[in-house]
Amino acid sequence: MKKTILLAGWLLAACPAAFAQTHYLENLKLENQQVSKTGSRVTVSADIVLDEMELNRQQSVRLVPVLVSADGTRQQELVPVLIEGKVRSKVTDRKLALGELQEEEGMIRLKRANGEEQTVAYQAETSFAPWMVNGRLEVRGYVTGCAACSEGDEVMAAGSILPYSEPTFTMAPAMQPAEEEVKRRAENKSARLEYRRDSYAVLPEYRTNRAELDSVQRSFALLKDNPNLTVTAIYITGYASPEGSMAYNEKLSQRRAQTFADYVQKHNKDLPKDLWHVSWKGEDWDGFVAQVEQAEGWPARAKVQEAIAQCNDNIDACEWKIRQQLSADDYRYLIDELYAPLRRNDYRIEYTVRNFTPEEARQMLEVRPDLLSAAEMQRVADSYGRNTDAYRKALDTALRTYPDNVALRYNVALAAVDAGRYTKVIALLKDTQDGASLNLLGVAHYKSGDKRQAEQAFRRAVQAGYAPAEESAAKVKEALELLGK
Template identity: 45%
Template sequence: MMEERTMKKYIISLAFVLAAGIPVFGQTSYLSEIKIVNREVVKTGDRQANVKMTVSLDNLDMKNQHSLRVVPVILSADGSQQQELPSFVINGKVRDKVQQRTEAFEDTDLNPDAVVKVRRKNGTAQTLDYDASVPFKRWMIGGDLRLRAYVTGCALCDEGDENTSTGDIFPPMTPAYYSPFLQPKEEIVKRRSETRSARLQFRQDSHRIDPKFKNNAAELDTVRNSISLVEDNNDLTITGIYVTGYASPEGTFAYNMKLSERRAKAFTEYMKDDLKSVDPKLYHVDWKGEDWVGLRAEVVKHPQLLKIDEVLNIIDNCGDDKDACEEQLKALVPPEIYKRLLNEMYGPVRRNEYRIEYNVRHFDLAEGKEMIKTRPDLMSVSEIQKVADSYGKGSPEYIDCLMRGAKAYPNDVTAVNNAALALIEANRTDEAIRLLENAPAEGELLNMKGVAYVKAGQYDKASQAFSEAQTKGYSQAGENLKLLKQYVEYMAE
């Protein structure tokens, strides 16, 4: 009976202890008593993730028989990947002696991965210094450094249940690259021009214009219509018509200079008589004689021409004696080479070019919204920007307006820069790159191209673009290049 009563008392006492939440088999929750100070997680020059920290044990009350193994763990931001680092071990007084005897007797290390092992002296101030590294991986950026604790030396230790965070590591790097919007300048006077060619046929050794000869009637109609279109447009005011005469190389250089003069003057006088509404004072005449630059352009259009490299070499190395160059072309073998030049490539070089210069009136916003659909080239870049702004930055209409402006003014730095910036901000990076790859090699545009390449993940091309922009004197590109190099190194494994 006595034993039965004793057993009942034990069961009741145990139930009371459990209900009160009092640990029965000894404390195994130690991480809450450990304090991490001076934690530092950096990427080293040899691309290691290095963890340094001081672990304060001042508040740790360690059971004599317990051994606490703490494993720092790098956990990715999404929790899908992890990397354990070497552990550190804290022993209670008795457990430490047991381990030391065992290790000495068996000539072994019971905690071979531990970088630090200490015996806890309860009730005293005590710290340990931790320093360990693992290879850096890109997934560690934005991750978390956690501590996992494993307790041994007790009957029912919940190994691995203790888990706590020490905080985030490797904050994501998001460089702010300099990619400015350029404010368009107002055009006080909107000057525009159109250059066209009039290839009229002349009878041999003649400069008289005969509208009935060959296709001259159609050619003259084209000239007449192009000038009339400008003259009849109330938005435009003609300020000058500039005629320049050119000749092909057959014949002597001196003769062809005179011939181009006579034909340019004849063309001008014909147009004065034909378009009497145009002030004759607006016409200006010039002549250039033989056009070897134009001839080269025509030859390049005929890649199947025999000995084309020799032909181009003669043209490219032609000095002041143009008649000698013409003789070299005539001397090419077989003779069919020169015949093709004469019959197929000399003709387009014989021409009069005329440039119509005019001023364009300014448009208000309502007019601009209509004009941009048909003739954005008659608007100023500033007017185009105002129309775009009226639709709201980043809207499809905003981007469409700026793209029309860039197409109308492909060599205007401001127009192309702002169109590319709008595309980049709209995540239409491939379109921005195509636009900028065909743009003038100006510092601002090279810099913007570098920004577009960065967004596309093409870091080598971005680096080259920033370098070229810096060479052009665009200093902000140098800062962008520094940011890019820092980012690439930060991400490198």
């Protein structure tokens, strides 16, 4: 019993702080702390100031800087720093000399000189992982006593690391489509009448002509009877197919165009004569070439295409050569299927449309959007209020009507951004050359997760003259550098 008491007394004398609570980290300071990312590496540096730390001579403090994820589920320990008291340092030196202990690779080890200024210039590197972004740095202290026994652990919060927040981007407001001083419109159609051989007389009851002429008259009536429209010009152009000589077909197309115009004028006497304009083109050779190109199931197609390729400028000779090469059945197919659509009179009715009140424009958007200007459609959409289904529906109709209108396309895309429909935005703007639209495309790419495409779009927006995209490009570049994506 006496020996046991003496042994306990010796341990207490040798390790006076063995059972005492330690608070070393509260006397430790970090200065010039920095956590940076370069490429795929993260560097942590700091000056660890020990000036106010009074370390018991038998103790050691193992400082382990640790990178911790924002949610605390991931961590990465860095190179440790071992700070030893005077006696503990000597013990470690002796063990190292005797080979009883090996120096931990990369570890910084020093002896604390109590009462003196002492700073550790710490720096460590590790591989970057995305979970480190918006994480934190901790310094964990593990105190060991004279018999290598643990005497407590401490943790010091050392601040956040690799801060990142989703950037906000400047976007141009909705554009206003240009006003149309005069709303000019036109109907372009074709009348394919059938004629007796070598004839140019319009015969309403011949074959399918009655249905064709009725269709023509309906086209005129729809425009004349609409009080919102004013017919301003009618253009009729006659065409012939390549049978016969070019000179003959020139005259034939002229006569057929004129007789067709006379017939239509007779049934539309309320339209002034000075509105009518008649012209003719002779053989529609280009139309014939296109017809052959589309006749994929025709056995003679390749033979005819070869003849066309070799005909040079002598169309009459070329047509004769084609005729000579074809069988009776193939030539009949040529006459009935390929030549027939070329015998026609194209007609174009030009007219103007009056302007509509906002309420009229709302109604017209549902039934005849083509009679509204792009600016009128935009006003209808605006009347519903942005970020409403009616607003988006009106703009979609407007863009279908005017697919090449830059302002409408931008506004539809902007509404899609507001609704989080980034795939739609990318599809709408993928071919745009407009600066503000390219900037919006960059926003959509970024929001959909493609930061590299976003940066490219922002750079193109700057080149196209949209200066605010420069800042957006810089934000994306910073994100790429930090996130490595």
